[in-house]
Amino acid sequence: MQKDKIFQNLGLGKDVLEGGNLDVYSPIDGAKIATVKTDTPQEAKDKIAKSAAAFKVWRTVPAPRRGELVRLLGEKLRHHKEDLGALVSLECGKIYQEGLGEVQEMIDICDFAVGLSRQLYGLTIASERPQHKMREIWQPLGPVGIISAFNFPVAVWSWNAALALVCGNSIIWKPSEKTPVTALACQHLFQQVCKEFADAPDGLSELLIGERDIGEILVDDKRVPLISATGSTAMGRAVGPRVAQRFGKTILELGGNNAIIVAPSADLNLAFQGIVFGSVGTCGQRCTTTRRLFVHEDVYDALVPRLKTAYAGLSIGDPLDPKTLVGPLIDEQSYLAMEDALNHAKMEGGEIFGGGRILAEQYPNGYFVKPAIVEMPQGSNVREETFAPILYVFKYSDLDDAIARQNDVPQGLSSSIFTRDIQEAEIFTSEAGSDCGIANVNIGTSGAEIGGAFGGEKETGGGRESGSDSWKAYMRRMTSTVNYSSELPLAQGISFDAQG
Numbered sequence: 001m002q003k004d005k006i007f008q009n010l011g012l013g014k015d016v017l018e019g020g021n022l023d024v025y026s027p028i029d030g031a032k033i034a035t036v037k038t039d040t041p042q043e044a045k046d047k048i049a050k051s052a053a054a055f056k057v058w059r060t061v062p063a064p065r066r067g068e069l070v071r072l073l074g075e076k077l078r079h080h081k082e083d084l085g086a087l088v089s090l091e092c093g094k095i096y097q098e099g100l101g102e103v104q105e106m107i108d109i110c111d112f113a114v115g116l117s118r119q120l121y122g123l124t125i126a127s128e129r130p131q132h133k134m135r136e137i138w139q140p141l142g143p144v145g146i147i148s149a150f151n152f153p154v155a156v157w158s159w160n161a162a163l164a165l166v167c168g169n170s171i172i173w174k175p176s177e178k179t180p181v182t183a184l185a186c187q188h189l190f191q192q193v194c195k196e197f198a199d200a201p202d203g204l205s206e207l208l209i210g211e212r213d214i215g216e217i218l219v220d221d222k223r224v225p226l227i228s229a230t231g232s233t234a235m236g237r238a239v240g241p242r243v244a245q246r247f248g249k250t251i252l253e254l255g256g257n258n259a260i261i262v263a264p265s266a267d268l269n270l271a272f273q274g275i276v277f278g279s280v281g282t283c284g285q286r287c288t289t290t291r292r293l294f295v296h297e298d299v300y301d302a303l304v305p306r307l308k309t310a311y312a313g314l315s316i317g318d319p320l321d322p323k324t325l326v327g328p329l330i331d332e333q334s335y336l337a338m339e340d341a342l343n344h345a346k347m348e349g350g351e352i353f354g355g356g357r358i359l360a361e362q363y364p365n366g367y368f369v370k371p372a373i374v375e376m377p378q379g380s381n382v383r384e385e386t387f388a389p390i391l392y393v394f395k396y397s398d399l400d401d402a403i404a405r406q407n408d409v410p411q412g413l414s415s416s417i418f419t420r421d422i423q424e425a426e427i428f429t430s431e432a433g434s435d436c437g438i439a440n441v442n443i444g445t446s447g448a449e450i451g452g453a454f455g456g457e458k459e460t461g462g463g464r465e466s467g468s469d470s471w472k473a474y475m476r477r478m479t480s481t482v483n484y485s486s487e488l489p490l491a492q493g494i495s496f497d498a499q500g
């Protein structure tokens with residue numbers, strides 16, 4: 001698909017793509033695809049003010065009606081799935097199939113949120129006092145700040161936006177400075193939907209374009225009670241305390257260091273598929289990418305050489321070419337980080353298969369790499385996330401030890417075991433098993449469905465978004481007790497006789 005055609009279909013004109021001060025490059029060939037305008041600090045504050053005003057109107061719209069707006073957004077996304085999927089490929093480098101998958105995820109969360117808009121249930125709780133009723137009411141929270149990373153440039157926004165909107169909140173999005181064009185496209189589509197929807201106030205969705213400094217304005221603004229921030233652990237470490245300082249709430253979705261355990265009884269064909277997709281998909285740039293592999297000694301020689309054969313045959317190149325399985329890294333900095341990590345692993349005694357830059361002549365400004373497998377020495381571990389396709393492989397003999405090593409890292413996002421032994425599977429998902437937010441059996445670490453709550457423990461930040469009851473984080477819980485008697489009994493039987 002032609003770049004200009006994609007822009008045109010998504011309603012992106014020269015007014016938004018040219019004449020700004022932030023150059024946007026495609027990671028495919030390093031070509032400049034746009035120069036967009038960033039917001040000044042004052043413009044960012046003005047947009048937050050607009051959002052706060054929009055919230056006051058939107059919170060009074062009945063939730064099922066709010067769901068109708070999200071339904072229309074889902075329809076709009078269905079209509080533009082191919083264009084937006086292609087733009088995701090062009091701007092962040094993931095293969096077209098994954099770009100389409102990302103837009104499908106947006107559609108799925110819209111469907112989920114539409115149903116949810118009629119199910120924002122609270123509890124009715126038995127009161128200890130006669131003729132009293134106690135209930136829990138979920139109220140809209142306020143403008144929700146969404147900070148997103150480059151690697152899921154549109155899905156992460158939609159997970160937050162769809163839920164926040166049905167919950168009665170306005171939204172303010174600060175996308176990655178590496179992927180502002182997809183954000184401008186989403187904002188344009190959303191504005192189109194709002195035009196057809198009389199109840200949508202002006203300012204319901206605001207977009208802040210800029211770097212960290214613009215993100216910080218959002219983070220520090222008291223008018224924004226919730227900041228949902230997705231990105232590196234370093235970002236979360238900066239954002240979390242700043243929001244806490246002003247008693248705001250956060251949903252933090254940070255780095256992962258995900259592992260798969262392959263047990264002796266595993267179906268090795270399944271394991272093979274799950275490992276390859278999980279470790280090289282999106283060129284190793286998913287928060288849920290498989291970064292560590294613990295293989296039982298009995299199946300090590302049946303599995304690891306097969307993985308190397310698959311790695312050697314991967315089609316790497318233009319992510320918009322249907323034959324390609326692995327696109328480029330986002331930029332040179334990511335490539336250098338991968339080189340650093342491989343050098344470090346070598347010093348630690350790791351044996352490296354693959355790695356290194358390729359296609360440099362064809363794409364002098366695109367950073368394509370061969371994904372790497374690193375066989376690590378006995379007893380070692382890797383505790384940092386390198387956002388690149390490196391799979392560290394460890395041999396194990398005892399499951400408890402493998403689980404302990406899997407857990408012995410600062411991050412706690414996604415984990416899996418491949419086994420046909422029900423006892424092992426149940427141990428893995430028990431309180432003594434994986435300590436991650438996601439623990440799968442016979443499925444890889446990446447590619448979660450929107451129906452479950454998504455997120456991780458420890459330095460992954462502890463946030464949950466998307467499915468299950470994650471919506472509760474976007475609302476304010478109110479406990480309300482109503483007395484329909486003619487007495488005023490006090491709780492705990494306290495006697496307090498006021499005279500007068």
Ligand code: NAD
Pocket residue numbers: 147148149150151152174175176177210211212214215216219230231232233234235238239252253254255256286287288385387413455456460
């Ligand atoms: P990043 O941390 O560099 O940037 C993420 C966003 O945070 C950007 O919009 C950036 O401008 C903003 N930002 C950075 N510092 C900030 C600050 N102090 N205040 C306010 N905003 C700030 O991350 P990246 O390189 O774009 O993305 C890769 C990282 O994101 C990886 O670590 C990956 O694991 C993680 N990630 C996590 C999830 C998840 O759900 N857990 C999902 C996707 C990506």
